[in-house]
Amino acid sequence: MPPLPKRKSSRAKRGHSSSHYKMKLKSLVPCPQCRSPKLPHHVCPHCGYYRGRAVIPVEDKEKASS
Numbered sequence: 001m002p003p004l005p006k007r008k009s010s011r012a013k014r015g016h017s018s019s020h021y022k023m024k025l026k027s028l029v030p031c032p033q034c035r036s037p038k039l040p041h042h043v044c045p046h047c048g049y050y051r052g053r054a055v056i057p058v059e060d061k062e063k064a065s066s
Ligand SMILES: [Zn+2]
Pocket: 031, 032, 033, 034, 035, 036, 044, 045, 046, 047, 048, 049
């Protein structure tokens, strides 16, 4: 007979096991360009820079041509 928990865990206890509550929103690094928090190893959504150069154009100076 293997060791078993002495009693069934209550609903509250079960609800508190939090292995699924983590994840998400872990690390943010400041963008070297604009200082806004961004995901590491990602293009900054704010200024569109990655590794010191503009990767994606950001609609800021070049306003929409509508
Ligand atoms: Zn940036």
